[in-house]
Amino acid sequence: MSKGRFITLEGGEGSGKSTALSFIETWLTSHKIDYIATREPGGTELAEEIRALFLQEREEKVHELTELLLVFAARTQHINEKIKPAIEQGVWVLSDRFVDSSYVYQGAARSGDIKKIDILADWVLEGYLPDLTILLDVPVEIGLKRVEQRAKNDRLDRESVRFHETVRNAFLERASQHDHYKIVDASQPILGVNHDIEMCLQYLNNKH
Ligand code: TMP
DSSP: OOOOOEEEEEESTTSOHHHHHHHHHHHHHHTTOOEEEEESSOSSHHHHHHHHHHHOOOSSOOOHHHHHHHHHHHHHHHIIIIIHHHHHTTOEEEEESOHHHIIIIIIIITTOOHHHHHHHHHHHHTTOOOSEEEEEEOOHHHHHHHHHTSSOOOTTTTSOHHHHHHHHHHHHHHHHHOTTEEEEETTSOHHHHHHHHHHHHHHHHHOO
16 A cells, blocks of 8 residues: 655745645645644644643743643654554545744744754654755735734734744745655735645656
8 A cells, every 4th residue: 555645734824834734735635635734833632732831821931842842742642642543544645734833933943953853753763854845935014914814813823923934934944955846825815825736646646
């Protein structure tokens, strides 16, 4: 049996990941591809509990290493309980964020030690890396405007514009350095976004 493909969706706040995710789900269903949709941090009962801890607003300063260890603790659970079993059974996995978010948020934006992230990734991922990462790229002012219109903002949504600029640039830099990335201009009208995403999916589906 062939292994399932692993697709991740990345982007800054307000980049339209939820809309893109439902478009991808519709595409996978119409192509009769067996898949699961999941997210990070989260994806299992325990990992979702860690997500809630991670995103909660609090008075206490959250140390950057604590952030990093929390997302990797959730990821360990997610990979072993959900991602690995699906891929091994030939089921495609579609994840809203994955390890690239750790490099960008805990690494670049929090100025964390990339070597520590490399070590954790090597330890935790067991080679389960995305076949395709779709980066939804949108200028920060547009993304933040979209987020403002939402009822609830979390601890990271409330970071400074500079933080979000760093996030955007770090994603673009990672995309330029890794072959599994495809950048989609998420500021264009939705039909254009969907068209570009479909091109990425067709490319992956035809790849052997
Ligand atoms: P989202 O549902 O808007 O994607 O929220 C998840 C938040 O968690 C987002 O602000 C990015 C952040 N995050 C990290 O900081 N590190 C990570 O490794 C992951 C997966 C997410």
